[in-house]
Amino acid sequence: MSFNEQFEQHGAWRREFALRLKLLGEWMGDHELLDAAVAERLRRLETQVRADKVMVAFVGEFSRGKSELVNAIFFAGYGRRIMPASAGRTTMCPTEMGYDPEVPPCLRLLPIETRLTSQALMEWRMVPEKWTRIDLDVNNPQQLAVALEKVAETRQVTQDEARALGYWNSQVPEDNPMVDAKGLVEVPKWRHALINIAHPLLKQGLVILDTPGLNAIGAEPELTVSLIPQAHAIIFILGADTGVTKSDLAIWREHLITESDQLDTRLVVLNKIDTLWDALSTPAQVQAQIDRQRASTAEILGVPESLVIPVSAHKGLVGKVTDDDALLQQSCLLTLEAALGQGIMGQRQKILGAAVATGITDLRAESGRVINIRRRDLAEQLMELNGLQGKNASVIKHMRTRISQEQAEFDLGGARIHAVRSVHLKLLREVFGILGANSLKKEMAQLTHALHQKGLKLGVKKAYGETFGRLRANINRVQGITTEIQSMLAASFRQLNAEHGFSLQVPTEPVMGPYLRDLDLVERSHLQYLGIGNAFRLAQTEFADRLVRALATRLRTIHETALADVELWSKSAAAQLDAQLRERRRNFTRRIEAIDRIQQATGGLADRIKEIKSQEKTLDVLDAKLVELTSYLIAGQPLPEAKGKDKLVGKKASQKTDLKGDPKGVHKAAQDAAATQAREFSQT
Ligand SMILES: Nc1nc2c(ncn2[C@@H]2O[C@H](COP(=O)(O)OP(=O)(O)OP(=O)(O)O)[C@@H](O)[C@H]2O)c(=O)[nH]1
Ligand SMILES: [Mg+2]
Structure with missing residues (x-):
């Protein structure tokens, strides 16, 4: 297959995936399975799949x-x-x-x-x-x-202009362009x-x-x-x-x-x-x-x-x-195209597919938990109502009082949840501070200053080393904070699960390792560049400024992507808790409503029992449909259920894609999310 054909096929695959993600989102919305975090995750995956860019550079x-x-x-x-x-x-x-x-x-x-x-x-x-x-x-x-x-x-310029533009250097005369009779040199x-x-x-x-x-x-x-x-x-x-x-x-x-x-x-x-x-x-x-x-x-x-x-x-x-x-x-052009196609397109599809598979697997597990809660609530109600069969009005009234009491106790428990949330939010703010634009700006100012001071090769290495040392330490600090949040949430989720029969599970903690590796790569590319005889150019302050600004744009992307990861993870945890709280509150209301109806009409009880049984069947259908809609996305292709599970790939790949993806999109998402998150936290 030629590169062009392979690329077309990759495009078709991506379009199909994006469409399926969209359909999944719509279906989940229709069935109240789409909370804000899930919606955002789906939207991000869809954008990633739809807008994925593949850059091929020709160098020589x-x-x-x-x-x-x-x-x-x-x-x-x-x-x-x-x-x-x-x-x-x-x-x-x-x-x-x-x-x-x-x-x-x-x-x-x-x-x-x-x-x-x-x-x-x-x-x-x-x-x-x-x-x-x-x-x-x-x-x-x-x-x-x-x-x-x-x-x-090209243009003809004087030697001075050429020097200012970076095309002339008296230290390496052999690299300079030719000077014509008028003393001018040719530059792009x-x-x-x-x-x-x-x-x-x-x-x-x-x-x-x-x-x-x-x-x-x-x-x-x-x-x-x-x-x-x-x-x-x-x-x-x-x-x-x-x-x-x-x-x-x-x-x-x-x-x-x-x-x-x-x-x-x-x-x-x-x-x-x-x-x-x-x-x-x-x-x-x-x-x-x-x-x-x-x-x-x-x-x-x-x-x-x-x-x-x-x-x-x-x-x-x-x-x-x-x-x-x-x-x-x-x-032999076709041999080259085939190698390009297999190497790049194959790689790309694997990375994207893995990102989608990981995202959708988590999502399926979370939605599965919501469906299970609904199922358990129904079972409880059914038991409650079965117990009421043949009972007189005062027993029924007593039952209503008990449910109201339970409801009031449950609402009181909200204070502790609020406390956990405010600690969570505080820690999160720290992360935003560490990876935010201001802290990066300060680092870059410091590096610029150091580069202006030290023209020598050794000094450059040291200046970069110090800056990157601090940047790495920041990422490590962020990982430390996420670990703290993770264990705090795990403890409080465990307690909530035990007390209220919830099935909360903290989503997998974001891994900062890939960002450390990205920092290493960036540092190495700069040192390599300056090491092979470009360091003398730092003598020009504008050159150092330009280099640092280029570095800053690259680092910003890394920070923003890491931040977006942390932020989506923590939003997922919060949204999960919200979803289960919401389901529980709704459950209380339903139970009270059912009893009111029974109190009013004699046939109410039997009708309600029938209704619950049919709702249970609806949940089975919902569950089956969820599995069906997600299987394709997890497996990468329509496969029988059992095989689909083998295809899951680790998290590393998905994070890598984020970086190469649309940094602006991630940036925007991070900003939006930071704002909504602050709002959401303060509401509970
Ligand atoms: N014989 C032969 N000549 C080739 C081949 N490929 C390119 N050329 C010739 O080599 C010359 C340079 O080709 P370009 O494609 O301009 O080379 P480039 O690497 O883009 O060069 P720059 O743009 O100056 O960096 C042209 O005259 C081409 O026709 C080839 O496969 N065989
Ligand atoms: Mg060329």
Whole structure:
């Protein structure tokens, strides 16, 4: 299956899942099983599944064929070359292709001069009106290609301007651009390009990042420390004609060296194998040569040979455009697409499926408990009413008084619940304080200050080490608080269960481990970046400011996601208690109503007993339907009941997805939830 087909299939799977989540929510609402926490959890899962983005980044030295490969894999359907690809340096700014239905098809370009301000790239994204916009006609490949040539535009500037923009440094003269006769140097005209088109794959959440061939001096730091490390797949491109050169290796070290557990998100492409095709050699000889190159590339980069895929992007594109199957086969492009599809789409689907399965399993258990309470209440009522059969009016009256008394006692118990809640809320506020925007701001100010002080490499490492040490300690403190909340809730739930026959169970405590790992990754990407000869750039204060602002946006996402996790967990616990209290209160009212009816009419008792029996049957149906509606979502596909349970996967995966998901959504959810939570707590 080609990458495109695989991606389409993934899209269909996600749409179906999102629809089923929505239906489940509606059905639960209809049957009063949807409290605020459950509704939010369902909504979050649905957004996560619906809006999931998959970013594939193409990285490598200039002229290795990155843009040509993007054309061949994704844009051959236009019948021509869409991204500019030509000899020498072509793509001058990072180019991101995706689809946002809210925005008309267009190319947006961020002028290079924005580098003179300290705003991070992420912050510029929030002000699209500051970008230069060119509308695109997606039905006109010619217009599209002409418009996209903008990403290759350059400008002539003086050496001073080049230095301010980060393209000139006297300490590493060999990396500086050439000076022309007038003393001017050429720099990119744009800092970043965003292409918004309704291409079928982009519509389904694919984001493609084509990068310029990087030399140490010209690169945008945020690209290295933020954008590329967050891509779901990174494709590193080499030329079969050049082999692994020194500058290829430098780029590999800067962007791609990683823990071995992340290897499945990396692919190495040995492009331009057509340059080895040779009329004087037999096909077997050519193949042997390709195999040798593949083996030596794998050895130099220290990756398994299976990760190195020889292709010819150019011939692949030509093969697709001219319907030349033999050429397409020979280009090996389809092998690359299959590897990409299996590795990335497979991985993605597994992670998303696991997130949904975990969420829905918890949800099913909680709703199951509510149904059980209803069932038990009915059984109790039935017993009560059966006992009244043949009894006289005074016994019935006595019964009514007893129920009223019980009700009053139950209401009195509310004070203790209130006390537990206020402690819970207090602890939660602490978490909000630790992970809130203010504390991060302070940390970042401190780091900026330290970086301005210490230009030396060792000092940088220490400054980062101290900041990240504190950030890690914060996350650990949060975990400590959640553990405290967890054990407090567990104790009071146990007591409530014993006293009132509730079946409360504290939801699984959120795990902060993945956030600690994310912090490690961020710290490492920064130190790696600064370690390989970029530290001298810190001498420029604007550079340090920009770097810290890029860091802050990344850290904010981590904090917000962690906060959202804690907050949803604690809301689930509170909502569970609310649901059971509500059911119990309703139960008292029903019992009193039933007795009143019996007192008024002689046939009332028999009718009520019949009614309860039919309600019990309705509950059975409800229970069966809940299992039916959730099984598919838990199993990932329609499976017989027994098998579905085996498919559950741990929590780690679901949290990972949160991070890569829509950070703005999570942020918003966290804010909304914080507000409602404060309100809800103070109500009881
Ligand atoms: N023979 C051959 N040439 C190729 C192949 N792929 C790309 N090229 C050529 O290599 C040159 C560079 O290709 P680009 O796609 O622009 O390379 P790039 O990596 O995007 O380069 P920058 O944008 O400058 O970073 C172009 O002239 C392409 O036609 C290939 O598979 N075989
Ligand atoms: Mg290019």
